Amino acid sequence: MLEKKEHQYERAVLVGLVTQNQDEDKLKEYMDELEFLAYTAGATVDRRFTQKLSQPDSRTFVGSGKALEIKEYVKENEIGTVIFDDELSPSQLKNLEREMEVKILDRTNLILDIFAQRAQTSYARTQVELAQYQYLLPRLTRMWTHLERQKGGIGMRGPGETEIETDRRIIRDRITLLKDKLKTIDKQMSTQRQNRGKMVRVSLVGYTNVGKSTLMNALSKSEVFAENKLFATLDTTVRKVVIGNLPFLLTDTVGFIRKLPTQLVESFKSTLDEVREADLLIHVVDISHESFEDHIASVNQILQEIDAHQKPMIMVFNKIDDFSYEKKDEDDLTPASKKNISLEEWKKTWMAKSKHPTVFISALTKENFPEMKKMIYDEVHRIHISRFPYNDFLFEYFDDEE
Incomplete structure (x- = not known):
């Protein structure tokens, strides 16, 4: 895992939607929490972008006009990371990164990254690594295509930096191995809990x-x-x-x-x-x-x-x-x-x-x-x-x- 220098924060912008299932007040709560998540991960938030849509755009989550507005802002202000409040599909992630030419994270990836920073014991690190691989598996094409541009930082800790093998079979084998490892530790912890009975x-x-x-x-x-x-x-x-x-x-x-x-x-x-x-x-x-x-x-x-x-x-x-x-x-x-x-x-x-x-x-x-x-x-x-x-x-x- 990469060590972040003290007081070195990435600059980011946040993106969220007002939808039929999420009104403006609810979105503000989520965006406030997303900003705290970003701060916890090591980022400062320059600006928030919001849009009203009946449902997320299947291609770029936000509408094409809003995507262009975000792209121009991050380019003019040299912002390196755009963080979305909901989980993006593999195709949305790929399209957004290609169009905006910056690092794109969603809420899930951000939370996983914080967990990767905070995991101290071997057991916690194994749990986080398994979650990261399960998240990355359907996104392998996007991840490995842009691997040469990754320079660490938020959302890039863990297997994305160290496992260069791009073969899906290798990743699935790793997931199976981690699950078996967790099962063994789970049995040990279950025995410990019984002994505390x-x-x-x-x-x-x-x-x-x-x-x-x-x-x-x-x-x-x-x-x-x-x-x-x-x-x-x-x-x-x-x-x-x-x-x-x-x-x-x-x-x-x-x-x-x-x-x-x-x-x-x-x-x-x-x-x-x-x-x-x-x-x-x-x-x-x-x-x-x-x-x-x-x-x-x-x-x-x-x-x-x-x-x-x-x-x-x-x-x-x-x-x-x-x-x-x-x-x-x-x-x-x-x-x-x-x-x-x-x-x-x-x-x-x-x-x-x-x-x-x-x-x-x-x-x-x-x-x-x-x-x-x-x-x-x-x-x-x-x-x-x-x-x-x-x-x-x-x-x-x-x-x-x-």
């Missing part, structure tokens, strides 16, 4: 960048990598946590995202198995994000896809220290001011009326941690006594930080 297993789930790793560090008093970028954590981390005198295993997993590439869902099956086999889920939500409701829906959809949606769950609304709203007095002439919401006010909101136990916290400042820890203790204790009814007398709750 005597302790209740709790898994942190949530959208990417909601603060799961920060919460993991605070609860387990350990140092798990946390950063204000998307997909800061790829490798599953398991820590033994004790609240009061009740021990349990806490797992931090990869964050979810809207339009998650299907290749990654398949490749990260074992990582998702940690969620599927957990006894309790802690769904962490960034309450300060304007699209947090969409994030909740996206996470719930993925949980349903992996058959984990019926599990006991605690809703943890994080980053209350970052949340504020515009407050206006009755007099319209009074300027609006930022106002933070108190815990008592949070408990009166619709979020507090969830069917799951709900708590509002700040993982960074540890605000309202005692209530959250007591809630986790109660849920873990309930699961524990249902499994081991004869040793319940061993445990009682107390706040170990008081």
Whole structure:
């Protein structure tokens, strides 16, 4: 993999569509997220291009006029990368790269590239490599035709740089080999999970960048990598946590995202198995994000896809220290001011009326941690006594930080 020099960012433009299934507000949300993805991968965004179409153009995704406008802009401003918000077909990718004569990425390729940067262990790198090959296989003609022009950077890490063999059979053989390798590791991890069977297993789930790793560090008093970028954590981390005198295993997993590439869902099956086999889920939500409701829906959809949606769950609304709203007095002439919401006010909101136990916290400042820890203790204790009814007398709750 190529190492990016510190502070060296590529310049890029973003492209998205308003369609019958995606209005302007929804597109803005996706484009904001795409810009954050680009920043995470190592790019700065110069401009966004949007267009209204009933459906994407089969040849160039956008209309021919818009494609020409983008081409002229990137040429005049020496932009090296154009990033599209949806997955492009192999023919769209080929046509766009030929016409614009710059590097063309779609959302899937961008996410795969971030995963390639973030993968630290051999297992995570194998998962990412498999996903990359599955993405590249139908695009081999385009990839190898332009290989001599590739100079690294976003979207060019991994097999695209190191595997010069262009034969589809070689790529398919590599995919088969990687799948076999993952199956072997999956068996080992499954055995490890079975050996942990005597302790209740709790898994942190949530959208990417909601603060799961920060919460993991605070609860387990350990140092798990946390950063204000998307997909800061790829490798599953398991820590033994004790609240009061009740021990349990806490797992931090990869964050979810809207339009998650299907290749990654398949490749990260074992990582998702940690969620599927957990006894309790802690769904962490960034309450300060304007699209947090969409994030909740996206996470719930993925949980349903992996058959984990019926599990006991605690809703943890994080980053209350970052949340504020515009407050206006009755007099319209009074300027609006930022106002933070108190815990008592949070408990009166619709979020507090969830069917799951709900708590509002700040993982960074540890605000309202005692209530959250007591809630986790109660849920873990309930699961524990249902499994081991004869040793319940061993445990009682107390706040170990008081």
